[in-house]
Amino acid sequence: MLAVRPHGETSAIVEVLTAEQGRHAGLVRGARSRSMRPILQPGNQITVNWRARLSEHLGMFQIEADDLTAGMVMEDRTALAGLNSACAIAVMGLPEREAHPRVHQGFQLLLGAFDNPDIWPALYVRWEAGLLSDLGYGLDMSACAVTGVTEDLTHISPRTGRAVCREEAAPYAPKLLELPPFMAGSGKIEAGDIARGLALTGYFLERRVLWPIDKQLPEARGRLMAELEQVGRL
Numbered sequence: 001m002l003a004v005r006p007h008g009e010t011s012a013i014v015e016v017l018t019a020e021q022g023r024h025a026g027l028v029r030g031a032r033s034r035s036m037r038p039i040l041q042p043g044n045q046i047t048v049n050w051r052a053r054l055s056e057h058l059g060m061f062q063i064e065a066d067d068l069t070a071g072m073v074m075e076d077r078t079a080l081a082g083l084n085s086a087c088a089i090a091v092m093g094l095p096e097r098e099a100h101p102r103v104h105q106g107f108q109l110l111l112g113a114f115d116n117p118d119i120w121p122a123l124y125v126r127w128e129a130g131l132l133s134d135l136g137y138g139l140d141m142s143a144c145a146v147t148g149v150t151e152d153l154t155h156i157s158p159r160t161g162r163a164v165c166r167e168e169a170a171p172y173a174p175k176l177l178e179l180p181p182f183m184a185g186s187g188k189i190e191a192g193d194i195a196r197g198l199a200l201t202g203y204f205l206e207r208r209v210l211w212p213i214d215k216q217l218p219e220a221r222g223r224l225m226a227e228l229e230q231v232g233r234l
Contacts, residue, residue: 002087004040014040014061015091016048019104023094026050026061041070042087043111069111079114081227082124086110088218093131093209100134121233122182122189125197137208141184144168153184156200177203195234198225
């Protein structure tokens, strides 16, 4: 589940991320009841049955709980910030009712990693990069855009999204975006790599996905970066 928005006195509009229908919204009656509140938390894995008179209608969800992941994540302030940021990015960036099974699969992997602070920040960065790729704005980290070499790729062109090797990047480094080695599939995660990865994916999320629809990166993502910095994992 991605988001819950109150609707009237007792109901809510719930947004979920599904493998086959993508981001999908529906009305849940009684959503604010004591029994439903623990289930309707972002990050929980649920089964939904959607019904509507016409396909273009909002429709209604019938919900059953599968895995209440959110309860465990809430005990870790930093992991909760990561969950909230991923949910917000998915809500803002994914078109409604358009299937993106790889984004869905990556989101599930991320949920399963939130209990391991040594792993999930890098997975989060990779998930954002995967979302960009699935939307048609993938970063090309396969080879240097200038020479074609596949090793020592250190930067990304902000114009093309293609990798540049260290030698070719050197004269233009201030104008390029740094590419942390873990995103290119090599090297361990060093200090500052998560910050560089988030700066990279954030740049393209803003300019390729959000700005064209008059949106900016959500506040939840800024809170994630602040939390990661505070615990020394940025």
